[in-house]
Amino acid sequence: MQxxxxxxxxxxxxxxxxxxxxxxxxxxxARQQGVISTRDHFEYxxxxxxxxxxxxxxxxxxxxxxxxxYDTDSTDELVVAVHGYNVGEDDAVGFSEDTTDAxxxxxxxxxVSGYSWDSDPWLTDWWRANQVAEKNGPKLANFIRNCxxxxxxxxxxxxGHSLGSRIILEALQTLEDxxxxxxxxxxxxxxxxxxxxxxxxxxxxxxxxAGRIDNFHSDQDDVLWFAYGAAEFGTxxxxxxxxxxxxxxxTDHEVNEVPNHFAYNTDADGCIPAVIETxx
Numbered sequence: 001m002q003x004x005x006x007x008x009x010x011x012x013x014x015x016x017x018x019x020x021x022x023x024x025x026x027x028x029x030a031r032q033q034g035v036i037s038t039r040d041h042f043e044y045x046x047x048x049x050x051x052x053x054x055x056x057x058x059x060x061x062x063x064x065x066x067x068x069x070y071d072t073d074s075t076d077e078l079v080v081a082v083h084g085y086n087v088g089e090d091d092a093v094g095f096s097e098d099t100t101d102a103x104x105x106x107x108x109x110x111x112v113s114g115y116s117w118d119s120d121p122w123l124t125d126w127w128r129a130n131q132v133a134e135k136n137g138p139k140l141a142n143f144i145r146n147c148x149x150x151x152x153x154x155x156x157x158x159x160g161h162s163l164g165s166r167i168i169l170e171a172l173q174t175l176e177d178x179x180x181x182x183x184x185x186x187x188x189x190x191x192x193x194x195x196x197x198x199x200x201x202x203x204x205x206x207x208x209x210a211g212r213i214d215n216f217h218s219d220q221d222d223v224l225w226f227a228y229g230a231a232e233f234g235t236x237x238x239x240x241x242x243x244x245x246x247x248x249x250x251t252d253h254e255v256n257e258v259p260n261h262f263a264y265n266t267d268a269d270g271c272i273p274a275v276i277e278t279x280x
Contacts, residue, residue, distance in 0.1 A: 034067035034113035084162025102272035137170020165192035190264035200244035223261035
């Protein structure tokens with residue numbers, strides 16, 4: 001694999017203190033199976049400038065390593081785990097390994113590959129990370145399209161945490177807008193750090209490019225309460241669920257028992273068993 005403004009000022013201190021995507025803790029013995037990476041695909045010339053692709057990268061390229069069903073023929077079903085904001089490369093592995101461990105603990109056998117992206121340009125730059133997340137949509141969409149060509153029978157399940165939810169929604173939108181072949185079996189959003197009207201905004205893409213989409217939300221999520229609210233002056237989808245009209249294949253699930261923003265995908269306190277119920 002090849003490697004590689006008042007409202008903003010007011011929210012920066014809060015976001016710097018409570019990051020959206022950190023807090024992963026690798027479970028001993030768990031292993032992700034393969035990775036899709038767009039690490040180091042973007043550069044940040046000056047403060048406030050929009051992230052730019054580096055010279056060797058394109059709008060839709062990505063790297064993979066040992067992804068089951070794509071690089072190998074070992075499975076007919078694949079979970080792709082997309083981490084959230086301010087997650088470094090090592091913690092991205094930790095997120096997908098925790099997800100792997102939680103799925104295995106519930107007795108569901110499926111390989112999990114991580115989607116690793118530049119979510120950590122620096123600690124407080126939530127807005128730039130949002131831009132990078134949006135720009136990762138076509139990259140993930142291209143992976144899905146290529147999977148459809150390589151293994152048309154491969155069932156892809158996307159699991160997105162926090163700001164990773166935006167990448168997934170943008171990927172579905174890219175597939176729809178560009179009329180690319182490809183869709184996913186299911187989408188699970190965990191503590192989604194996107195607007196609560198996102199299901200209405202992305203309705204056509206959700207209905208046409210996902211078999212189903214399930215949003216797992218908790219009003220106990222302090223990060224979405226305070227940090228997202230301060231940054232966006234709005235309400236996150238991961239807090240109370242959707243507002244407005246939702247697609248027919250969209251469902252909200254209240255998981256207030258999840259104790260904090262970083263526990264959704266963990267074996268001990270998370271909601272992965274509820275996610276797996278939607279797969280069966």
